Amino acid sequence: MNKIAVSILNCDFGELSREIEMVNSSVAEWFHLDIMDGVFVPNISFGFPVVQAVKKKAAKPLDVHLMITAADRYIRDFKEAGADWLTVHYEACPHLHRTVQNIKQEGMKAGVSLNPHTPVSVLEDIVGDVDMVLLMSVNPGFGGQAFIENTYDKTMRLKEMITRKGAHALIQVDGGVDIKNIAQLAEAGVDVFVVGSFIFRAENPVQTIRELTNKQ
Numbered sequence: 001m002n003k004i005a006v007s008i009l010n011c012d013f014g015e016l017s018r019e020i021e022m023v024n025s026s027v028a029e030w031f032h033l034d035i036m037d038g039v040f041v042p043n044i045s046f047g048f049p050v051v052q053a054v055k056k057k058a059a060k061p062l063d064v065h066l067m068i069t070a071a072d073r074y075i076r077d078f079k080e081a082g083a084d085w086l087t088v089h090y091e092a093c094p095h096l097h098r099t100v101q102n103i104k105q106e107g108m109k110a111g112v113s114l115n116p117h118t119p120v121s122v123l124e125d126i127v128g129d130v131d132m133v134l135l136m137s138v139n140p141g142f143g144g145q146a147f148i149e150n151t152y153d154k155t156m157r158l159k160e161m162i163t164r165k166g167a168h169a170l171i172q173v174d175g176g177v178d179i180k181n182i183a184q185l186a187e188a189g190v191d192v193f194v195v196g197s198f199i200f201r202a203e204n205p206v207q208t209i210r211e212l213t214n215k216q
């Protein structure tokens with residue numbers, strides 16, 4: 001069974017309550033919330049009021065993906081807004097070990113994300129300390145982009161590293177995931193799939209989430 005984290009980036013924000021109810025009533029495991037600052041990535045998404053609004057109605061954990069610089073400043077704020085999982089970017093955190101410690105100290109699960117060009121080898125000395133590694137399978141900033149094929153190989157290299165180190169980090173893939181690539185990604189070792197536009201473009205999102213979950 002594939003675990004789906006639904007990215008609300010491309011949902012209908014005018015109907016946010018209805019979109020949250022849709023995810024609640026589906027077999028998806030998590031809500032995935034993309035926070036963009038217009039500096040680390042060339043787009044601005046949403047901030048604390050939206051995270052709080054989702055938390056109020058969500059019946060599932062909130063998986064918050066920070067695409068921002070100076071993440072350390074906001075760790076406690078995201079905890080208070082309702083984040084259960086907090087993922088930061090390797091490329092945006094010069095003191096990544098400290099950032100990961102701070103996230104855990106606030107009582108959240110800690111994730112680290114890699115951009116498509118960043119090799120998994122940079123995680124050798126931190127993979128044992130994180131709860132999840134998020135591999136970006138598009139360049140972060142926008143929903144609806146084409147999946148980068150190198151992600152299969154990258155997932156296998158990460159899986160090998162996690163096993164070799166005796167680590168327990170989950171592998172998450174984010175960007176361009178759909179019904180055509182999900183089975184091969186699962187085969188490569190992905191544990192959690194972030195899916196956005198493929199779900200919100202579908203005529204029956206709840207059914208689509210079920211199909212993605214069951215696709216072997």
Ligand code: DX5
Nearest residue numbers: 140141143144175176196197
């Ligand atoms: C991209 C975001 C993704 C995005 C995924 O920067 O991190 O979570 O919303 O959306 P799709 O599934 O549309 O690629």
Ligand code: ZN
Nearest residue numbers: 034065174194
């Ligand atoms: Zn994301």
